[in-house]
Amino acid sequence: MSRLATTQLTRPEGIIDLSIGQPDASLLPTSIFDANNIDAPSLAYGAPAGDGRFREAMGHWLTEHCGTQVKGEALLITNGSSNAIDMICTRFSRAGDTVLVEEPTYFIALKQFTDHGLNVVPVAMDDNGLEPEALATAIEQYQPAFIYSIPSFHNPTGIDQPLPRRQQLVAIAKQHQCLLVADEVYPLLDYDKEPAAPLASLDADAPVLSIGTFSKILAPGLRLGWLQGSPDLIDQLSSSGLISSGGGLSPVTSALVRPLLINGHLSQHLAQLRHTLKERRDTLVNALHRHCGDRLQFNLPHGGYFLWAHTQADIDTQKLLPKAKAEGVGYLPGAACYTHTNKTNAMRLCFAFYDKEELALAGERLGAILN
Numbered sequence: 001m002s003r004l005a006t007t008q009l010t011r012p013e014g015i016i017d018l019s020i021g022q023p024d025a026s027l028l029p030t031s032i033f034d035a036n037n038i039d040a041p042s043l044a045y046g047a048p049a050g051d052g053r054f055r056e057a058m059g060h061w062l063t064e065h066c067g068t069q070v071k072g073e074a075l076l077i078t079n080g081s082s083n084a085i086d087m088i089c090t091r092f093s094r095a096g097d098t099v100l101v102e103e104p105t106y107f108i109a110l111k112q113f114t115d116h117g118l119n120v121v122p123v124a125m126d127d128n129g130l131e132p133e134a135l136a137t138a139i140e141q142y143q144p145a146f147i148y149s150i151p152s153f154h155n156p157t158g159i160d161q162p163l164p165r166r167q168q169l170v171a172i173a174k175q176h177q178c179l180l181v182a183d184e185v186y187p188l189l190d191y192d193k194e195p196a197a198p199l200a201s202l203d204a205d206a207p208v209l210s211i212g213t214f215s216k217i218l219a220p221g222l223r224l225g226w227l228q229g230s231p232d233l234i235d236q237l238s239s240s241g242l243i244s245s246g247g248g249l250s251p252v253t254s255a256l257v258r259p260l261l262i263n264g265h266l267s268q269h270l271a272q273l274r275h276t277l278k279e280r281r282d283t284l285v286n287a288l289h290r291h292c293g294d295r296l297q298f299n300l301p302h303g304g305y306f307l308w309a310h311t312q313a314d315i316d317t318q319k320l321l322p323k324a325k326a327e328g329v330g331y332l333p334g335a336a337c338y339t340h341t342n343k344t345n346a347m348r349l350c351f352a353f354y355d356k357e358e359l360a361l362a363g364e365r366l367g368a369i370l371n
């Protein structure tokens with residue numbers, strides 16, 4: 001057998017590693033894909049903003065699921081959210097520019113910004129997400145190329161910005177004419193209510209780009225996602241050198257996914273996925289309450305993949321990690337999600353990659369090390 005790694009699905013031996021932020025094999029619906037849908041147009045260079053048939057189907061599907069009209073013309077197809085972030089950096093920033101981010105934030109977006117030579121400036125958050133006043137002040141101070149925010153079931157904190165906060169942030173972006181990039185990977189994974197409308201739908205005249213992806217709702221290996229924005233922003237992105245040379249992104253994958261949008265399979269899968277994730281969240285939460293008690297504090301996330309927990313103030317979760325691994329449990333130390341802080345008592349726990357029995361055991365093991 002080849003010694004080259006095939007995927008990132010391999011489970012580390014002997015530990016339940018809650019730092020892994022992806023669906024496990026049991027959540028990947030192999031049987032719903034049909035390669036017969038790959039026709040001649042999907043094997044040609046793609047149209048600049050992505051396959052028109054797919055964009056249209058995506059528009060209808062998003063309109064049905066997000067409680068607001070999303071037109072196919074407002075979408076540009078990408079190779080997932082990471083690719084969308086990269087395209088935005090390439091098109092709307094230059095090395096040395098500033099990007100404003102939430103603190104804490106998605107740790108790998110920080111790496112992408114650094115790869116582009118951007119100066120990353122953190123903006124404070126409160127219980128409802130990015131703080132409007134702090135954001136406005138930072139825009140005036142730094143004149144950033146753009147703001148990067150994760151409004152729904154934030155990675156890592158799980159915070160879901162309420163609608164008034166979303167409206168305030170969009171209004172600030174509009175007032176300052178500063179591009180707001182909303183990385184909306186998780187809104188469709190709301191366990192209790194209808195998904196929030198994309199930020200790009202809140203005000204057609206505000207400079208907002210909403211990023212969506214199939215990675216967390218269908219399968220990350222598809223490398224398929226979308227960007228939603230005004231015609232002007234979509235045109236600027238689709239006239240990049242990348243797309244001018246290689247054509248619109250992911251025509252073959254779009255052909256595989258389009259029937260699932262139309263025949264209801266994606267919606268069914270999503271309903272089942274929300275149910276499973278909610279059960280897994282509950283299992284982990286119950287285990288943490290039982291075994292860690294008040295040594296671990298956290299808020300209940302109502303969607304998404306993550307639980308953000310704090311130990312006592314004097315515990316550095318980075319330093320604690322080897323001990324945790326020796327007990328058979330892993331997590332993402334909170335420090336990874338900050339721009340400069342190298343000591344924090346936070347940890348991000350993902351409940352999407354392990355089943356209920358394993359999550360219960362992980363909670364027990366965390367309890368053992370915190371004791």
Ligand SMILES: Cc1ncc(COP(=O)(O)O)c(C=O)c1O
Nearest residue numbers: 021080081082106155185213215
């Ligand atoms: C906030 C956020 N953005 C982007 C990504 C990466 O998404 P994709 O697989 O679509 O590139 C993730 C994955 O964890 C994420 O949590």
